[in-house]
Amino acid sequence: MGKRKGIESSIALADAAAMCRVDGISAYPITPQTHIVEHLSEWVNDGKLDAEFVPVDSEHSAMSAACGLSSVGARTFTATSSQGLALMHEILFIASSMRFPMVMAVANRALSAPISIWNDHSDIMAERDIGWIQLFAENGQECFDLTPLCFRVSEDKRVVLPSLLNFDGFIVSHMIEPIEYWDQEQFDAFLPPFEPQIRLDVKNPTTMGVVGVPEIYYETKMVHHDALRKAKAVVKEGFAELEKTVGRKYEVVEKYKADDAEVALTILGSLAETAMTAVDNLRKKGHKVGLVRPRLWRPFPDEEFIEAVSNIPVLGVADRAYTFGAAHHPVASEVKSVLFNEEKRPKVLEFVLGIGGRDVKVEEFEEMFMKMIKVKDGAKPFGIEYVGVR
Numbered sequence: 268m269g270k271r272k273g274i275e276s277s278i279a280l281a282d283a284a285a286m287c288r289v290d291g292i293s294a295y296p297i298t299p300q301t302h303i304v305e306h307l308s309e310w311v312n313d314g315k316l317d318a319e320f321v322p323v324d325s326e327h328s329a330m331s332a333a334c335g336l337s338s339v340g341a342r343t344f345t346a347t348s349s350q351g352l353a354l355m356h357e358i359l360f361i362a363s364s365m366r367f368p369m370v371m372a373v374a375n376r377a378l379s380a381p382i383s384i385w386n387d388h389s390d391i392m393a394e395r396d397i398g399w400i401q402l403f404a405e406n407g408q409e410c411f412d413l414t415p416l417c418f419r420v421s422e423d424k425r426v427v428l429p430s431l432l433n434f435d436g437f438i439v440s441h442m443i444e445p446i447e448y449w450d451q452e453q454f455d456a457f458l459p460p461f462e463p464q465i466r467l468d469v470k471n472p473t474t475m476g477v478v479g480v481p482e483i484y485y486e487t488k489m490v491h492h493d494a495l496r497k498a499k500a501v502v503k504e505g506f507a508e509l510e511k512t513v514g515r516k517y518e519v520v521e522k523y524k525a526d527d528a529e530v531a532l533t534i535l536g537s538l539a540e541t542a543m544t545a546v547d548n549l550r551k552k553g554h555k556v557g558l559v560r561p562r563l564w565r566p567f568p569d570e571e572f573i574e575a576v577s578n579i580p581v582l583g584v585a586d587r588a589y590t591f592g593a594a595h596h597p598v599a600s601e602v603k604s605v606l607f608n609e610e611k612r613p614k615v616l617e618f619v620l621g622i623g624g625r626d627v628k629v630e631e632f633e634e635m636f637m638k639m640i641k642v643k644d645g646a647k648p649f650g651i652e653y654v655g656v657r
Contacts, residue, residue, distance in 0.1 A: 269448035276407030277440045279448075280346075280372055280432075281306035283414035286454045289344045290461075291319045291336030295329040297351040298384050299436040300374040304346055326351035330358035330371075337367035337429075338475060340463035342418065344369065348436055349376035349390045356394065362429050363398030364491060365475060366465060368421035369429045370414065371399075374436040375536065377623045385624020386436040388536065391564075392588040392597040398491055400430040400498050401565040403535045407444040410434050412515060415449075415458045416505045426498045427464050428491075433564070435537040437624075449513060457512050496566050519568040520575050524550060525557030530639035531576065531613075533559050533602060534585040538620075538627055542585075545632035556636045569605045576606070581643040582613040583635060587621045596651070614642060620654035627655060 272279070281303045284292075292311070294304035310316040319341070321332045326347050337343040347355060352373055362369065377383035378390055391401070400420060404410045410432070417430035434440060449457075467473065479487055499519060506517040523539075524546055525531045534542055539560050549556045559575045559582070561568060576582050586596035595603060599617040606612040618635055620627045631654055642648050 269450045269453070271445050271447045273443055273445050274407070275302065275441060275443050276410050276434070276446070277302035277374070278306050279407050279446045280410040280414055280434075281310070282448070283411045284344045284370070284372075285310045285316045286449070286451055287344075287415050287418050287458055288342065288454075289316070289318050290341035291321065291333070291343045293321045293323060293329045293332035293336065293343070293345045295323050295326050295347070295351065297326065297348050299376060299440045300346045300348040300351070300372070302440070303372055303374075307344075326354040327358060330355040330362060333369050333371070334358060334362050334365065334367055337362075337369045338365070338467050340461070340466035342422075342461045343367070344371070346372040346374070348374040349378055352390045352394060353378060359394060359397040359399065361476070364487070366427045367429055368427050370417045370421060370432065371429065372410070372414070372432045372434070374440040375433050376436040383623045384436075386438050387622050387624065388587040388597075389589070391431075391433050392590070395565065395597065398428070398495060399565065400426070400428055400495065400502070402430070402432055402502075402563055403561075404432060404434040404439070405537050405539055406439060407442060407446045408515075410439065411446055411448070412509060412513065412517070415454055416502075416509055419458050419505050420498060420501050422461050423501050424464060426494060426501050428494060428498060433536070438537045447513070453512055457508060499563065499566050499568055502563055517562060518571075519561065519563040520571040521560045521562055522575055523558040523560070525559050525575065525579065527555055528557030528579055529555040530581040530583065530636060530643050531557040531559050531579045532583040532585060532632070532635065532639075533561070533598065535561065535564065535598060536587065538585070538587070541627060541629055542632045544629045545636060548629065549633060549636055554636065554640060556640075567601055567605065572602070572605055573609060576613055577609075577611055579613045581616065581639045583616045583618055583639050585618045585620055587619075589619070589622070614648055616642060616648060617651040618654050619651060625655050631655060
């Protein structure tokens with residue numbers, strides 16, 4: 268096992284990408300992601316990583332360059348955030364539909380306007396349907412561990428799709444934490460050399476990006492959808508192998524003190540750790556509360572989620588983004604659709620919090636749990652509560 272380092276999470280993530288022996292990095296700076304590509308440029312400049320570092324003029328170009336790198340068989344990495352992810356939007360569909368198995372780290376940040384550099388999930392929730400594998404890391408250690416996992420899953424011959432690793436901007440990206448590094452030998456054992464399934468080769472010419480006439484377009488998209496749904500099993504295999512490699516256990520749906528919970532909260536990202544403190548505080552007072560956290564966002568682990576909440580009478584869902592004009596916000600909409608046809612399902616209560624980086628305190632999570640307990644005890648269910656809005 269490698270050494271434990273007190274290090275910024277973004278730097279650790281960049282180190283993990285480098286230790287995955289990436290061949291190509293497309294880079295454009297945007298707060299709060301910039302430290303990742305800056306540090307990778309040092310790896311390349313110092314001769315410690317034999318890779319092409321491609322600085323470009325925009326995020327649109329960064330994703331276009333990543334597609335080019337991946338198309339010739341390079342293990343490809345990039346990173347972005349917020350407006351940068353939005354500017355990539357057009358090309359994100361191309362990357363997944365062309366089956367380019369690259370990895371992108373996204374330091375989640377609020378979308379403008381008004382201009383905000385702080386964290387929420389509006390950027391990634393606007394990109395739910397791009398056809399990428401999407402996971403959430405809660406802290407720096409998870410950023411480090413899940414980077415090779417993303418490459419392993421994306422490059423698996425049963426998948427061949429790009430992966431996107433979400434982590435909260437500033438709250439995680441700029442946090443200095445004790446992070447346990449893997450040895451290079453562990454990386455090499457966990458992540459085999461990349462064997463591209465599709466590549467441009469002058470010795471074996473092929474055409475990419477052909478016109479999809481109506482006679483084939485529908486079926487092409489169905490194959491893409493099926494591949495993404497089936498990727499869940501490969502993610503689970505990767506988690507099992509990761510546990511064997513470094514001893515840390517990850518699951519597509521993770522529970523915290525939820526096995527006997529009478530009320531539980533579903534939340535994505537680093538605020539789950541704040542919510543855990545609230546759970547601990549309320550457990551000491553005799554309240555049976557817990558958390559149910561999907562680690563995997565796309566493909567959504569519906570079967571595992573249903574099983575995790577099947578014995579919970581009341582479930583709260585915390586969103587950190589709006590679905591403007593809709594009856595429900597992104598995560599709540601997902602959860603309600605998954606549970607819709609289940610005979611045994613919890614009452615679902617909705618919360619919106621942490622928008623634009625607004626602080627959410629332990630005490631506010633405790634208040635959310637207490638409101639759920641009141642509903643469990645017979646109070647009338649409420650609609651959507653906007654926590655902390657003034």
